[in-house]
Structures are given as structure tokens and as C-alpha cells.
Amino acid sequence: MTSIQNRITAFAKLGDFLSQFSPNKIEKKQNIEHNDLFFDGFQHQIKLAQENNSWFTKDNILFALQSWAEALTTENLKDFTKDVNPEQKSEKQVAIIMAGNIPLVGFHDFLSVLISGYKVVIKQSSNDKHLLPFLAKYLEYVHEDFKNKITFPEEKLTNFDAVIATGSNNTARYFEYYFKNKPSIIRKSRNSVAVITGNETDDDYDGLANDVFQYFGLGCRSVSKLYVPKDYNFDAFFNGMYSRKDIINNAKYANNYDYNKAVYLMSEFDLLENGFLMIKEDESYSSPIATIFYEYYDNEIDLKIKLHEDKEKIQCIVAKDFIENEVAFGQTQHPKLTDYADGVNTLEFLSKL
Known part of the structure; x- marks a missing residue:
């Protein structure tokens, strides 16, 4: 077996392990390698992750785990790595500075570095520090070559040859300065938008509810802005959102809803709201929790130009059926391995180190 085949096999086994954890049920399966060592322990890590960060509900963690279980198949991994040098092994170390907005948000970078044959040094967010070290330990058991290749330093990063860092627009400026002498991928804040043309079905709006509410809207793939035609009637949109009304029962979400509503009302902004979601006309892309911004458009060509410019x-x-590279309603939180964040091909970057 080539080096890359061994690494693919290891990650596919991790996918099998994760397939035991989904929002529908947690169920211990037969024939999962090292299950007796890891199954109960991982349930404990899920519990710790919930206790450490109240945005990380059990459902959101299990949704993330299920998504990775579906992605980490041998077939998907082979397709993902088809351009990676099969014998590539390197002592070079790649540092990853991870965000903590949604569970395992930095896992794609972790996968990309290890499967490319490099060592990985991970600076985790304090908001998401329980799940990945445990899964890294599982990988080390499955494939001995990963031993001594994965480290989680507590102190400042010092020894590395390249860096992949994700943060806000403010931290990105700091990263760009701090890592100016290293090969790097620096990711900034991004948001996702939905274009409504008036041809949407009830199913489309139902899918859009997932794009809006999954992970409480905290992901960069979460829809935070709508573009709607002039004189658009929002009834169909609100009807589609209604299936997620129970989100207001989450105390942290409800606090944000109440706070943002109070701010908007005191500022006398025009609002439409339904008891768990507010929509506000605003040109910005980044809306607060429990709020969606919207903008009217007059013609589709101007909107396409604007989206391209931004x-x-x-x-x-x-x-x-509006624009190339669009994502179907309901699919933003189901990216393929080749759907690179910010459109930057991580494997290609790594291949040039």
C-alpha cells in the first residue's frame, strides 16, 4: 500500500467510527475498530463539549459528526486526494489556528494536512477543544504513522513551516502581519446569502430554514442575508421558517433574540418578526443572531454583478437556477470535501510546500 492509501484507510475508519453518532440516535455498532476503547469515551467528550459551550447543543454536535461520517468514505477520500503525491511524506509541520464557531469547524484543514503527509500543530479555539484531540487519538490507534504527527500545544506556536489560520477580519490582519514570512492561508469572516426569485417551492423554503438555523446561524455557510425582488411578500419565507420555531427554547438564542429586538426597537428600525426570527432591510452581509438582513433587487443582471464584486x-x-456555482436550498451545511472554504484549494497549497 502507498502512504496515501494507508492514510485514506485510516480516515475512512474514522468515518465508520463517527457513523455511530447521529441526531437520530447514538448506537454502538459491531465491527468498528477499537470501539471498546473509544465509544464510551467519545460520548463523554460530546457531553464535555456541550457543557463547555452552550451553542454546541447535542443536536448540533451530532449533526456535525454525521456530516463528517458521510464525507469520510473511501470513495470520497480517493476523489479528494487524486492529485496528491501518493508517496508524499514530510517532516514539515503545518500549524492550524482553528475557529470555534461550530463543532469541528477546523476538521477539513486537519484532514487536508495529515492526508497530504505532513505533521500538524493545532491551536484550538477554547470554544471547541474537546472533540478533535479525541478523534486524533483514534486515528493514531488506527494508523501508527500518525503517532507523533499530531500535536496540540497549549503555549504559543513556535515550530512550524506553514500556517492555515481562520478568524475574524480583525484577527486576519494580525495573522497576516504575524505570519508574513511563512507560506499561509489566512481566512477572514464570510457570510452566505440566498437569492429569492419568486419561483421557490415550499420545499425550497423548508430547506432554506436549515441553511438559516443550523448551528444557530453561526457558520460561514449559514445564510445571513436575503436578496428579494421588489414588492416581495415575505409570507412564504416566514411559513418556511416556521418549522424551526422551537429554536427560541434555547436560552442563549432567546437572549440574543430579545437583546437584538430591543436594540432595533429603540433605534426605531423597521422590522418584521415572528417570535423567533427578525428580518431587517440592511446592506450588510453579517447579521446578528436571530436576525436575517434583506435587500431588494430590481434586475437580476445587476445583482449578479454585485455578488461577483463582493x-x-x-x-x-x-x-x-440563478447563478453558476450556486448551492441548492437546504444544502449549505452539507459541503463536499472539494468545497474549499473561501474557494482556496488547501491540498494545492500544501503540495507546494
């Missing part, structure tokens, strides 16, 4: 700010465009 592509550095946008992660996904959700639409139906």
Missing part, C-alpha cells in the same frame, strides 16, 4: 465576502450563494 465574492471575497461571500461563502455560499443559495439559489435556484
Whole structure:
């Protein structure tokens, strides 16, 4: 077996392990390698992750785990790595500075570095520090070559040859200065938008509810902005959102809803709201929790030009037969391994180190 085949096999086994954890049920399966060592322990890590960060509900963690289980198949991994040098092994170390907005948000970078044959040094967010070290330990058991290749330093990063860092627009400026002498991928804040044309079905709006509410809207793939035609009637949109009304029962979400509503009302902004979601006309892409911004458009060509001009700010465009590279309604939180964040091919970057 080539080096890359061994690494693919290891990650596919991790996918099998994760397939035991989904929002529908957690179920211990037969024939999962090292299950007796890891199954109960991982349930404990899920519990710790919930206790450490109240945005990380059990459902959101299990949704993320299920998504990775579906992605980490041998077939998907082979397709993902088809251009990677099969014998590539390197003592070079790649540092990853991870965000903590949604569970395992930095896993794609972690996968990309290890499967490319490099060592990985991971600076985790304090908001998401329980799940990945445990999964890294599982990988080390499955494939001995990963031993001594994965480290989680507590102190400042010092020894590395390249860096992949994700943060806000403010931290990105700091990263760009701090890592100016290293090969790097520096990711900034991005948001996702949906274009409504008036041809949407009830199913499309139902899918859009997932794009809006999954992970409480905290992901860069979460829809935070709508573009709607002039004189658009929002009834169909609100009807589609209604299936997620129970989100208001989450205390942290409800606090944000109440706070943002109070701010808007005191500022005398025009609002439409339904008890768990507010929509506000606003040109910005980044809306607060429990709020969606919207903007009217007059003609589709002007909107396409605007979206193209602002592509550095946008992660996904959700639409139906509107623009190239659009994402179907309901699919923003189901990216393929080849759907690179910010459109930057991580494997290609790594291949040039």
C-alpha cells in the first residue's frame, strides 16, 4: 500500500467510527475498530463539549459528526486526494489556528494536512477543544504513522513551516502581519446569502430554514442575508421558517433574540418578526443572531454583478437556477470535501510546500 492509501484507510475508519453518532440516535455498532476503547469515551467528550459551550447543543454536535461520517468514505477520500503525491511524506509541520464557531469547524484543514503527509500543530479555539484531540487519538490507534504527527500545544506556536489560520477580519490582519514570512492561508469572516426569485417551492423554503438555523446561524455557510425582488411578500419565507420555531427554547438564542429586538426597537428600525426570527432591510452581509438582513433587487443582471464584486465576502450563494456555482436550498451545511472554504484549494497549497 502507498502512504496515501494507508492514510485514506485510516480516515475512512474514522468515518465508520463517527457513523455511530447521529441526531437520530447514538448506537454502538459491531465491527468498528477499537470501539471498546473509544465509544464510551467519545460520548463523554460530546457531553464535555456541550457543557463547555452552550451553542454546541447535542443536536448540533451530532449533526456535525454525521456530516463528517458521510464525507469520510473511501470513495470520497480517493476523489479528494487524486492529485496528491501518493508517496508524499514530510517532516514539515503545518500549524492550524482553528475557529470555534461550530463543532469541528477546523476538521477539513486537519484532514487536508495529515492526508497530504505532513505533521500538524493545532491551536484550538477554547470554544471547541474537546472533540478533535479525541478523534486524533483514534486515528493514531488506527494508523501508527500518525503517532507523533499530531500535536496540540497549549503555549504559543513556535515550530512550524506553514500556517492555515481562520478568524475574524480583525484577527486576519494580525495573522497576516504575524505570519508574513511563512507560506499561509489566512481566512477572514464570510457570510452566505440566498437569492429569492419568486419561483421557490415550499420545499425550497423548508430547506432554506436549515441553511438559516443550523448551528444557530453561526457558520460561514449559514445564510445571513436575503436578496428579494421588489414588492416581495415575505409570507412564504416566514411559513418556511416556521418549522424551526422551537429554536427560541434555547436560552442563549432567546437572549440574543430579545437583546437584538430591543436594540432595533429603540433605534426605531423597521422590522418584521415572528417570535423567533427578525428580518431587517440592511446592506450588510453579517447579521446578528436571530436576525436575517434583506435587500431588494430590481434586475437580476445587476445583482449578479454585485455578488461577483463582493465574492471575497461571500461563502455560499443559495439559489435556484440563478447563478453558476450556486448551492441548492437546504444544502449549505452539507459541503463536499472539494468545497474549499473561501474557494482556496488547501491540498494545492500544501503540495507546494
